Amino acid sequence: METMNHVCKLASKCKHAGEEGVCNALCSPFMLLHGEGNTGLWKATNVPAKYRNSFFDTLPIQTDNKPAYAFLKAYTGNLLENVQNGIGLFFYSIPNAQNRLGTGTGKTTSAVAVLHEYLLLRVIEDSKGGRPVEQNPALFYKASELQTLYNAQFRGTPDMQEKASLRYYKIKKLLMKAELVVLDDIGIRQKITDAFENELTEIIDARDSEVLMTIYTSNLPIEKLADTLGDRIASRIEGMTEQIAFTGKDHRKGGVLK
């Protein structure tokens, strides 16, 4: 039977990686993480393809963002406990003359690295007979993607609206329950609608009251968030997170069209 260490994201942490007769598609942590035909938890995080290889060890922020890196090193050093204690993170950029929007400083890459490290630790914990993984533990959503999903309920034919509604409520429920959620790029659009503000408040409120860990990324510092997201959301985010600043030039630029 084919060994699976070339696809399994646990390989670097597994002493049986590549071992004939053990490291294969029947290995239970492998099944939980990757499933049959890629249906496992790894795929279910909704992390965009571009960030699929983001882990703490390969974070590119070490030289440009020393304080953020040092914080993340300490945070991931005690990751299971920090997530269980609901210690959320708010990654934001300080725009500067070289980088007026504060984009491409590694916020999303870092948020996904924390998510991936957590997911691997949970699968290991489960496979050692610890806390079982009962639902998708970690989920990534871009705030604008969530808003588009929400809006889709009011567009198109009744049939399309119904399908969009079922999909939106399924995701909303997952976002309210997952042990770790990344809400990426919040507060970047112009002022959100009152209806969507209520939805977001409900999700963030549920996470706050259940002490569930959330990572927010934003190109705005926390004191500016209220302008686009409203006071209710901004103050909750402030209360449930450690704020980590990212700075430096825009690393998205160069070569490829933006």
Ligand SMILES: Nc1ncnc2c1ncn2[C@@H]1O[C@H](COP(=O)(O)OP(=O)(O)O)[C@@H](O)[C@H]1O
């Ligand atoms: N300090 C850095 N050095 C080198 N590459 C970086 C750095 N920060 C980010 N990158 C790269 O730039 C790209 C954009 O990073 P991303 O995390 O999406 O930025 P942000 O979310 O802050 O806009 C990614 O390909 C990432 O690997």
Ligand SMILES: [Mg+2]
């Ligand atoms: Mg980003």
